[in-house]
Amino acid sequence: MSDRRYRRTVLASLGTAAATALSGCSSASSDNTNSGRSATSASGSTPAQTNSGSSGVIETAETVTTQTTTTLGQEQTITALRVSVTDASVDAIALRNSDGKEVVRNRLGTSTTTDFPLTERAAGTYDILAIQDGSIVDERSKTFERTYTVDDVAFVTEEGTDSDKMGYTEVKTTITNTGNLPVTIPYYNVHGDGPKPARAGSRAPIGDSEDDTKPMVPPGESQTLTSQTSPLAAVDYYYSCGGEQKTGKITFETKSGQKTTINLEYSLSGEKIKVGVLNSCTESEIHSWNVAESE
Numbered sequence: 001m002s003d004r005r006y007r008r009t010v011l012a013s014l015g016t017a018a019a020t021a022l023s024g025c026s027s028a029s030s031d032n033t034n035s036g037r038s039a040t041s042a043s044g045s046t047p048a049q050t051n052s053g054s055s056g057v058i059e060t061a062e063t064v065t066t067q068t069t070t071t072l073g074q075e076q077t078i079t080a081l082r083v084s085v086t087d088a089s090v091d092a093i094a095l096r097n098s099d100g101k102e103v104v105r106n107r108l109g110t111s112t113t114t115d116f117p118l119t120e121r122a123a124g125t126y127d128i129l130a131i132q133d134g135s136i137v138d139e140r141s142k143t144f145e146r147t148y149t150v151d152d153v154a155f156v157t158e159e160g161t162d163s164d165k166m167g168y169t170e171v172k173t174t175i176t177n178t179g180n181l182p183v184t185i186p187y188y189n190v191h192g193d194g195p196k197p198a199r200a201g202s203r204a205p206i207g208d209s210e211d212d213t214k215p216m217v218p219p220g221e222s223q224t225l226t227s228q229t230s231p232l233a234a235v236d237y238y239y240s241c242g243g244e245q246k247t248g249k250i251t252f253e254t255k256s257g258q259k260t261t262i263n264l265e266y267s268l269s270g271e272k273i274k275v276g277v278l279n280s281c282t283e284s285e286i287h288s289w290n291v292a293e294s295e
């Protein structure tokens with residue numbers, strides 16, 4: 001592969017948009033999915049009074065990823081901020097955004113640990129507040145970033161309908177989550193002068209390499225994203241496997257609104273075979289790819 005290929009870190013905006021998104025986070029249930037305990041939203045909480053100084057009540061505040069099973073028996077990955085305190089008399093733990101607004105509060109009950117799910121959490125810096133009898137008895141800050149790198153682009157083959165030969169049909173991209181917030185990617189398109197490009201403005205659902213669901217990439221992990229529209233194959237009678245160089249663009253969008261474009265140069269060659277009702281080529285080559293600026 002050409003040396004034009006490189007990795008580019010994509011960084012989520014931590015500015016006004018993040019603060020605006022946070023200001024609407026008033027649903028207590030969405031921030032207590034994994035803790036099993038009640039919570040009070042910012043709008044329903046009594047404002048905490050601040051005591052100066054740190055008491056060391058907050059023991060740990062770390063990002064954790066766990067596997068759970070839904071009521072339908074499906075495996076689900078949850079990334080959360082897990083906060084533990086040393087004092088069982090602490091009433092609640094709250095998160096306050098950079099605008100000074102409390103966005104969620106988890107009541108502790110008899111426990112000293114609580115989880116704040118991060119899948120929908122906007123990037124930014126938060127104050128973690130330990131609250132006792134209406135006063136803040138300890139606090140610490142934590143910054144969350146939603147960043148990732150594009151590591152690889154490759155093509156996927158499927159077995160031919162009337163032969164044991166393999167034909168190229170799909171495009172896949174491997175990304176690595178380099179931040180500490182989950183990255184969820186619902187849409188993935190391939191545009192350009194290929195056999196079956198996506199239409200302008202279309203938003204094709206993403207495929208997961210394992211179970212064809214919309215993938216959520218936990219912090220520190222990698223995921224392969226696969227197209228679902230067979231952009232390298234087509235029913236066109238004039239479909240060619242002549243090795244002509246083609247130019248395309250891969251675009252995908254995160255649930256938080258980041259858009260990434262990958263420029264791609266490739267060719268399809270070899271024998272033309274049928275994969276289902278589509279024409280496909282038995283050979284391919286990716287000449288180069290590079291990541292354009294993310295929006």
